[in-house]
Amino acid sequence: METHAGAPLPSAAPNRPGATGEEHAAAFRGPCEQGSGAAPMERVIVIGSPGAGKSTFARRLRDERGLPLTYLDMIWHLPNGENVSREEFDARLDAALKGERWVIDGNYLRTLERRLERCDTVFFFDLPVEACLAGARSRRPGAE
Numbered sequence: 315m316e317t318h319a320g321a322p323l324p325s326a327a328p329n330r331p332g333a334t335g336e337e338h339a340a341a342f343r344g345p346c347e348q349g350s351g352a353a354p355m356e357r358v359i360v361i362g363s364p365g366a367g368k369s370t371f372a373r374r375l376r377d378e379r380g381l382p383l384t385y386l387d388m389i390w391h392l393p394n395g396e397n398v399s400r401e402e403f404d405a406r407l408d409a410a411l412k413g414e415r416w417v418i419d420g421n422y423l424r425t426l427e428r429r430l431e432r433c434d435t436v437f438f439f440d441l442p443v444e445a446c447l448a449g450a451r452s453r454r455p456g457a458e
Contacts (some may be wrong), residue, residue, distance in 0.1 A: 355379060355435045358417045361426070362439025363386025365450030371437065372419035379417075384410040 358381065360372045369385065376383040389406040391398055398406070407425055410416055413430045418429055430436070441449075 332339050356381070356415045357413075357433045358435045358437065359429045359433045360417060360419045360437045360439070361421050362437075363441060363443075363446045365446035365448070366439035366441045367449055368437075368439050369419055371439070372417050375437075379436045380409075381415050382413060383417045383419065386418065386422045386425075390422070425436075 349381075355375075355458070358375060360368045360375070362368050362451075372383055372385075375381060384407075385408070390403050392398060397403075407428070410418060411428065418433075
């Protein structure tokens with residue numbers, strides 16, 4: 315498994331308060347491109363702090379690599395605000411993990427080991443608190 319967490323951020327990465335998820339995704343564009351010499355990135359997990367730009371990055375990775383994308387929040391939360399049972403969550407996650415190619419976005423520590431065993435690449439977004447707070451604030455309607 316190739317881990318991008320231990321490597322320093324690319325020099326263009328906006329490791330600053332107020333940087334948007336799109337800016338973070340753009341900074342990581344290089345590893346997502348075909349022919350970059352990087353690992354195949356066929357089964358990818360994206361984890362890290364809330365507001366760090368994980369979902370924006372996961373969407374970009376999906377679009378550039380043609381990988382199916384699963385959001386753990388979307389399999390845990392029902393449209394009416396309730397949650398599925400743990401058994402249902404695990405069944406849905408297992409179905410996603412059985413695929414040969416995918417991106418899975420989300421933390422959910424209880425299932426991290428299963429995802430780590432199956433993935434070939436991990437992107438860990440470990441950004442300063444100020445950057446994550448700015449990212450979370452930018453999600454609000456009318457946010458600057």
